[in-house]
Amino acid sequence: MQYGEEPKGQNAPGAGEEKGAADVTPSPVRGKLTKDAPLDKLVWFKSGGPADWLFEPADLEDLTSFLQGLEEGTPVMAIGLGSNLIIRDGGVPGVVVRLGKPFASVEVRRDNILECGGGAPGILVSSTARDAGIAGMEFLRGIPGTVGGFVRMNGGAYGREVADILVDCDVVFPNGDCVNIPAEDLDYTYRHSRLPEGAIVVAARFQGDPGDPEEIGREMDRIAAEREASQPLxxxxxxxxxxxxxxxxxxxxxxxxxxxxxxxxxxxxxxxxxxxxxxxxxxxxxxxxxxxxxxxxxxxxxxxxxxxxxxxxxxxx
Incomplete structure (x- = not known):
């Protein structure tokens, strides 16, 4: 499937829409699948209702095969660290996908590129870049979320945003199709991309520049101190x-x-x-x-x- 085509099952309800509980017939999974799963403990606000189903896949193959087995039209939503999110009190219809440790790796590639799983937190990405002497990703220290979330919404802080560093990303659609999308095809604007509801960013590659680890570390410390002083963390x-x-x-x-x-x-x-x-x-x-x-x-x-x-x-x- 080419990006831009309408994938089957891509009709997760947006904010304000009401939809009944999804009739999900569990298929064999290697990860963890939970019915009526509480979500309040998974979000920063510590409020909100349960998910009809919460799926924590063992790996990418587990995720795609599970989604391929869902009834067409089942709402699908991804969750990371639970920042920047209000889960309404009536809960979330369909399937909530939580990308855990299997999707949290960060690896250094050649030419100052980092390859990151969709579940990797921003602080891990920026720290890995610092240790490898890769500059330009310090601002991710100030984003309280995971790669999947801030790639989707073009997250930014301290004068920079994801659009400045993203090379491409791997996205799984609600029907299980996995597509690689170049950054230029996301049509990034301020805190927005063209990714549709239900699309899950499972990996991304970021481009940095050669830098001095000590200077990078000082900038990260400055960002951390400024956040602590100005925000109710x-x-x-x-x-x-x-x-x-x-x-x-x-x-x-x-x-x-x-x-x-x-x-x-x-x-x-x-x-x-x-x-x-x-x-x-x-x-x-x-x-x-x-x-x-x-x-x-x-x-x-x-x-x-x-x-x-x-x-x-x-x-x-």
Whole structure:
């Protein structure tokens, strides 16, 4: 199959859509397949309902054969470290795929290229690059997620984004087809790619430049210290909530609308960084999403700017 064709089964519901529980007949797998699997412990917000099915594949062959055995139209969604994600309280229909240790390798190739599994966290990618004297990937130290997630959404921080370093990626579609996609075919824009719902990034290759490991390490330390000082990292949060509008900072607009510290149920706009929502202890996903929508309403009313969600919201309301 060529990228751009419509693969069968590629109709996972988007945010806000409702769909009944998928009738998944388990096929033989070598990984772990769990019915009605709790997801709250797998996401940073620590809230939300269960997945109809949670599949943790043993390897790429296990993943593709499992997907090929699904009934056409079964919703499929990938999850990494669970940052940048609200799982709605009604749970997630269909199959949630979690790429674990078998997809978390990072290997150094020639010409300053790193080959990374879709489940590899950003800190592992940047640390491996540092140790190999490969510069240009320090910013991944500041992205709280895995390769699959930040390749999909063109993740970025500290002046750089994935579009600056991606060579290509391997993607598995919900029907089990595995396709290699060059970076230029993803049509990257700010926090967006053309990858469809249900497509799972299982591997990617990043291009760096020759660099000095000590200098790279110092830059990574600077990024880590800046994140610690400015973001509520030690709370139940999901990362940056809203995209920065052209020429503006989302946190400044939230502040201007008087929303810093605003609460709804157990959810609160962070006092430390106004573009972060936090679970103060017992928030439901409805509290968190509802608070975000109230912030959007107040910002629009005060400034005329319609903030767009950066955090992905999935599942049944």
């Amino acid at each position: 030690r709370t139940k949060t999901g990362g940056s909530t809203f995209k920065n509008p052209d020429g503006k900072k989302a946190w400044q607009l939230v502040d201007e609308a008087g929303c810093r510290g605003l609460k709804m149920g157990g959810a609160q706009v962070s006092e430390k960084h106004a573009n972060f929502l936090i679970n103060t202890g017992d928030a439901t996903s409805s509290d968190i999403e509802g608070l975000g929508e109230e912030v959007r309403r107040r910002v629009s009313e005060k400034t005329g700017v319609a903030l767009e969600w950066e955090i992905k919201r999935v599942g049944r309301p």
